[in-house]
Amino acid sequence: MTEHFDIAIIGSGSGNSIADSRFDNKKIALLEENSTFGGTCLNVGCIPTKMFVYAAEVARTVRDSAKYGVDAHVDAVRWRDIVDRVFGRIDPISEGGKRYRAEGSPNVTLFEGHATFVGPRTIDTGTGTVITADQVVIAAGSRPTVPQAIADSGVAYHTNSDVMRLPELPEHLVILGSGYIAAEFAHVFSALGSKVSIVARKDGLLRALDADISKRFTELARAKWDVHLDAGETRAVTEGTLHGVELADGTKVLGDAFLVAVGREPNGDRLDLGAAGIELDDEGRIVVDEFGRTTAEGVFALGDVSSPYQLKHVANQEARVVQYNLLQDAWHGDTSALREYDHRFVPAAVFTDPQIAEVGMTEEQARDAGLDITVKVQSYGDVAYGWAMEDSEGLCKIIAEKGTGKILGAHIIGAQAPTLIQPLIQAMSFGLSAQDMARGQYWIHPGLPEVVENALLGLDL
Ligand SMILES: Cc1cc2nc3c(=O)[nH]c(=O)nc-3n(C[C@H](O)[C@H](O)[C@H](O)COP(=O)(O)OP(=O)(O)OC[C@H]3O[C@@H](n4cnc5c(N)ncnc54)[C@H](O)[C@@H]3O)c2cc1C
Numbered sequence: 001m002t003e004h005f006d007i008a009i010i011g012s013g014s015g016n017s018i019a020d021s022r023f024d025n026k027k028i029a030l031l032e033e034n035s036t037f038g039g040t041c042l043n044v045g046c047i048p049t050k051m052f053v054y055a056a057e058v059a060r061t062v063r064d065s066a067k068y069g070v071d072a073h074v075d076a077v078r079w080r081d082i083v084d085r086v087f088g089r090i091d092p093i094s095e096g097g098k099r100y101r102a103e104g105s106p107n108v109t110l111f112e113g114h115a116t117f118v119g120p121r122t123i124d125t126g127t128g129t130v131i132t133a134d135q136v137v138i139a140a141g142s143r144p145t146v147p148q149a150i151a152d153s154g155v156a157y158h159t160n161s162d163v164m165r166l167p168e169l170p171e172h173l174v175i176l177g178s179g180y181i182a183a184e185f186a187h188v189f190s191a192l193g194s195k196v197s198i199v200a201r202k203d204g205l206l207r208a209l210d211a212d213i214s215k216r217f218t219e220l221a222r223a224k225w226d227v228h229l230d231a232g233e234t235r236a237v238t239e240g241t242l243h244g245v246e247l248a249d250g251t252k253v254l255g256d257a258f259l260v261a262v263g264r265e266p267n268g269d270r271l272d273l274g275a276a277g278i279e280l281d282d283e284g285r286i287v288v289d290e291f292g293r294t295t296a297e298g299v300f301a302l303g304d305v306s307s308p309y310q311l312k313h314v315a316n317q318e319a320r321v322v323q324y325n326l327l328q329d330a331w332h333g334d335t336s337a338l339r340e341y342d343h344r345f346v347p348a349a350v351f352t353d354p355q356i357a358e359v360g361m362t363e364e365q366a367r368d369a370g371l372d373i374t375v376k377v378q379s380y381g382d383v384a385y386g387w388a389m390e391d392s393e394g395l396c397k398i399i400a401e402k403g404t405g406k407i408l409g410a411h412i413i414g415a416q417a418p419t420l421i422q423p424l425i426q427a428m429s430f431g432l433s434a435q436d437m438a439r440g441q442y443w444i445h446p447g448l449p450e451v452v453e454n455a456l457l458g459l460d461l
Pocket residue numbers: 010011012013014015031032033034037038039040041042044045046047049113114115116139140141142160181267270271302303304305309310311312313314315
């Protein structure tokens with residue numbers, strides 16, 4: 001059975017936002033293989049993790065209160081109640097979204113199956129129906145990377161897909177990996193009362209970030225968690241009820257729960273893209289141009305399946321671009337009417353302890369690019385509010401071009417880093433120089449953003 005559609009969208013994460021009222025006159029197929037509707041961010045990513053992070057912050061604040069002369073203690077962490085609060089709010093949104101697409105959107109047909117291409121713009125929906133479409137959007141996301149040796153080992157492990165629904169708070173969580181997911185879950189479980197071990201292959205945590213941030217975070221993490229650096233290749237092991245890894249030197253790091261957080265791989269490899277003439281790059285991402293077009297006419301891709309960023313705000317921006325371009329003549333001739341993906345200044349934040357945020361170049365990248373730069377590192381503790389907080393951890397690092405004052409990169413570790421960095425993202429996006437940003441406006445005294453102001457003022461331009 002073959003049915004024809006104007007547009008087929010693979011993936012109910014960012015892809016689900018495309019079919020708004022502007023598409024009411026289009027016949028749309030929405031394809032989703034997961035019985036849970038709504039994609040990674042809503043169900044197993046940004047949203048639930050940050051709800052856990054917030055609970056963790058509350059517990060940590062209570063535990064750290066004595067230094068301010070406030071004696072308090074955490075009586076108990078009701079893990080089951082925390083899980084129920086998080087998913088008691090999220091699951092109905094996911095179910096409601098699915099119901100809306102299945103029953104409440106007259107122009108949208110939801111196919112609940114694993115989609116694969118069987119020809120150009122021809123898709124086996126995995127439900128017994130093959131469809132064709134004038135245009136296709138691939139928004140199929142990514143999945144946790146699980147090294148084959150671990151998958152084959154028989155050792156019980158978790159990923160971000162299930163670790164937030166553990167029946168009990170683990171006594172000891174062992175985390176393999178040292179990136180975003182490792183850093184965020186280490187904070188969550190540790191603040192809620194688990195012992196946390198992190199096993200990092202190399203000599204630092206969050207090594208993709210600016211070296212000063214990675215170094216500071218690694219030092220702080222080592223002071224509160226059981227961190228194993230330079231672990232090299234590890235072997236998954238189980239002893240009784242304990243699971244984890246054996247390091248190259250024979251050390252065993254075992255706990256009652258084991259989380260694998262070694263990256264996420266794009267789902268393009270599970271779509272039989274060859275049948276549709278859609279190319280993947282060497283990293284397994286679908287190749288797209290600035291308009292979101294793949295190598296096959298009529299087919300767009302967006303989000304984690306094609307983006308090196310694997311961030312929701314990037315997937316959202318790309319979805320808006322594709323949404324617009326779907327309604328233009330995107331495939332023949334003039335592209336001046338099309339919108340473009342904006343990857344100029346992509347910020348990122350890690351909601352760990354302390355929080356971290358970054359935008360633009362690292363110092364190393366700026367130096368490697370041969371730029372004439374000036375760098376200022378400003379401690380939180382040296383501005384009034386940070387001093388009031390007795391903060392000895394936070395810093396704001398800004399990298400600018402000498403002479404022009406062009407802000408090249410900003411990196412913050414410390415309280416409210418994802419909030420503090422936003423004016424710097426704005427300045428970079430709109431071409432505001434460091435001098436103008438520092439001097440051309442008031443900075444509320446004694447607000448925490450003074451750490452950004454002082455970093456800007458400290459640049460030797
Ligand atoms: C633990 C965690 C925390 C995160 N926190 C943040 C954060 O704080 N901030 C941030 O910016 N980003 C965060 N991210 C990243 C963010 O979640 C992703 O970048 C974003 O959700 C990607 O959206 P997407 O639409 O590309 O893919 P997804 O939301 O993953 O949607 C893809 C959908 O396609 C479906 N699908 C895949 N293949 C097929 C197929 N063949 N047939 C049918 N359906 C298919 C999948 O089931 C899925 O529902 C986090 C990620 C994780 C894992």
